[in-house]
Amino acid sequence: MIIYSGSKADFMNEVVEDTIAYSIRDNIQEKMHRKTGEAEFRSWVNSLEYMYKVLNDDGIPQNSGIAIEYNLPNTAKRVDFLVSGYDKERSANVVVIELKQWEKLNKVEGLDGLVETYTGGANRRVVHPSYQAWSYAQMIKDYNEYAQISDVRLWPCAYLHNYLRTHDDPLDDPIYKDYLDDAPAFAKGDVKKLREYIKNAVMEGDDSEILYEIDNGRIKPSKSLQDAIVGMLESNPEFNLIDDQKVVFERIMELSRLCEKDGRKRTLIAKGGPGTGKTVIAINLLARLTQEGVFAQYCSKNSAPRTVYARKLKGHRTKSSIDNMFKGSGAYVDAPNNIVGAILADEAHRLNEKSGLYGNQGINQIHEIIHAAKLSVFFIDESQRVTVKDIGSVNEIKHWAAANHSAVYEEELSSQFRCNGSDGYLAWLDNVLDIRETANFDIAEIDYDFKVFDSPQEMRQSIIEKNGHSNKSRILAGYCWDWPKSGRSDTNIHDIKIGDFEMSWNLSSDESFAISSTSINEAGCIHTTQGLEFEYVGVIIGNDLRYENHHLVTDYTKRAKTDQSIKGLKKMESADPERAHKLADEVIKNTYRTLMTRGMKGCYVYATDPGLRQYLKECAATTTHYALITLA
Structure with missing residues (x-):
């Protein structure tokens, strides 16, 4: 225009x-x-x-x-x-x-x-x-x-x-x-x-x-762009599709061709837990759809996965138009109907109602994505909603699809490619964190390296050693320590302090925490790591999650004052305390579930609450002698 x-x-x-x-x-x-x-x-x-x-x-x-x-x-x-x-x-x-x-x-x-x-x-x-x-x-x-x-x-x-x-x-x-x-x-x-x-x-x-x-020209990806992104994808074997990833991929391609043929709106909801390959499918779709001349875009609320996957596609290139294919979830506020051939909404559970710096733009991000696209694809795991403002749910998507006269399709991703391919670890973790009751009361015979440490120094040193092999291990923490504006770019200013242990939050820079070689010296939070994966993660659990009187206790008042993910809870608590406590419980448990499933090979944990450390040890200690679970 x-x-x-x-x-x-x-x-x-x-x-x-x-x-x-x-x-x-x-x-x-x-x-x-x-x-x-x-x-x-x-x-x-x-x-x-x-x-x-x-x-x-x-x-x-x-x-x-x-x-x-x-x-x-x-x-x-x-x-x-x-x-x-x-x-x-x-x-x-x-x-x-x-x-x-x-x-x-x-x-x-x-x-x-x-x-x-x-x-x-x-x-x-x-x-x-x-x-x-x-x-x-x-x-x-x-x-x-x-x-x-x-x-x-x-x-x-x-x-x-x-x-x-x-x-x-x-x-x-x-x-x-x-x-x-x-x-x-x-x-x-x-x-x-x-x-x-x-x-x-x-x-x-x-x-x-x-x-x-x-x-007045039609929007269509150029042949040079089509060739470039396909070439980039082929040079990244980590984006290969396996098992049900391929099934879902082909189903979405089929729906896209129907949309291009008859102009009707279609919405596909792809459900899957951590490590089921949702992002791998999305990146492959971005390349294949573009190759077929479809105007396709990948979008997510968090910038971290967009930055990481754009850079992985570009490789060592500094100049590339690939960046234009990656959008924030608020990019479609004023978008005309069907302006985009396909929008691939990754981490759809993190979508918000409003957009803009002050959360005052648009109607609803799910509505805007469906409105803007002929084909809208939502990759979702409802157990990874980690802020008060997260509205992404299957029911919400279906509601807005109906409002936009879009047909709805659903697919399930079950094959696990994270946590050493172990669905058992995820089920055990859900049980341990009291997210849902499962039959997995222990992690015996699970090929996954889970450790509980009694000191944050020992946990950090173990992760540093793991990282030395491939720069694919990171330390993550619950958002229980403030991240003040002053010093955000200074690694010598330590925000996280536990006794004589000190560490900086990841620096305020445009270099991705997941890629930078210096990031091992910083702690990532939910906002810089959700949607990404590492080989090993060391997770610091703060006082917002404790174990008292034989029960897990969540306490949002122990969250950092700079944490925007719980903004509005105090006001909600005065009006509807039951709803506020239930939402806070969900946000805190989902946050640690997400952090503790970022590691493909292992997760090392330090909890500031002694009761929680003991509880986690006991949950893991039922393992027989031949399991890979070890306690520090």
Whole structure:
């Protein structure tokens, strides 16, 4: 969707008459039903004056196409400024310009394509403007059928009109070379250079025809994107499908083809416990559906699995449009009906009702996903709902599918590929945590390494030793220690303190906890590990779970003040204490169930409550001498 479009002549005239910002504001109200904030309005006034100076050259045709605020399909991202026309060979060209009002920035080493600058009222890590411009152009190239068929050449660049470049400027640091080569950055005083860049692409006007066709082009993955993701998948043997994973995969492919054929909505609910391969199926579907020309996206509430699996697909590539295929669960608030061919909602039990930073956007994330997709697939394990706001359930999905006139299908994943393939360990754990009563009162003969430690130091050292072989072991903890904003990026500041044992929560950075080689020195929480798997996990159980008077006791008041997963419980307790206690009990037990099932080969545990340590030892001690269960 283009918010403002016209010719260069139209744009220049509106800037002269001081009406351009008002036109954009009114168009946003009309097309997006959204009011414009004062800061955004001022940014248009400021930046578009600079673009007037850039375009004030007779070498740029008066009938060149101009578009402002082009909303990329099914994203919240908008391209600031586009100029279209033909080159000397009459090939279609579009210059993609990312406008920035920044005055300074700092480079960020160790993380790909990020800088730090003052924006939104604070210093923040954001993507390098050249990366941003490149990624927007790449998305148009990857998903716009008109751009593919007509071989439209895209010229991305960034214009930081308030930024005074210096010698050895961080904007131009060699770590950003790959992005600067494809999307040059122009700064204060570079008006003539940016003009020449535009003039190289646009020598003849097109009366906005190219931009009109792009705006109305069908969304379809390009052949190059199809080939790229299939090649990436084939180089990752961990994504191979086994047993009932293959059955569910083929069923979903069958439904997708039906949706593409008859246009009817369909919803599939894939139920499965930890390690049944839900994410493996989702990633395979993402690749195969894309290969078949279906606009498919993987979405999850937590960013951790999106980051990890996108990076696993990309391998060592720094530049890849794969990132555009991974979305947050709130990405579909304003999405039109059936705009996406297939949405693969992983960790669907974690979906929320509302979206947005303040939880005030949209109606219901399940509804929005089903509304936006021809085929919606929900991978779910109701025993992994771990916050008060988690609404993902089979019944909730069925309710919204009916509201959207979508047929519903269900599949069950039973084959266990985590915990050494042991369904018995999961059943035993459910029994031990009093989640559900099972026949598994012990873990005899189960090929799984479960240990209970009497000190957190010994547990940590054992996990560090396991991690030394493959960097696939991690320490996790219940959210019972605050995670203050100050020091989130300093590994020397220890948030978790138990006697003389100290450890940092995982650092506030964009490098994934599951992949980073330094993460063994940090403790992950439910939010950075749910949906992921390791070889071994060491789990610290805090005082929110205790064993007293022969019963498990959950106590949400022992959770950290910074824990958003229990926000609202106090208010609920005053109105409906029975419901509040039941929900708190579910959240706490499900949290530890999830953490204690992240390890494929073993789980080592330290509990701060002595009674709980003794209880866990006794639960495991019924094991006969030949089992792999050992007690530290």
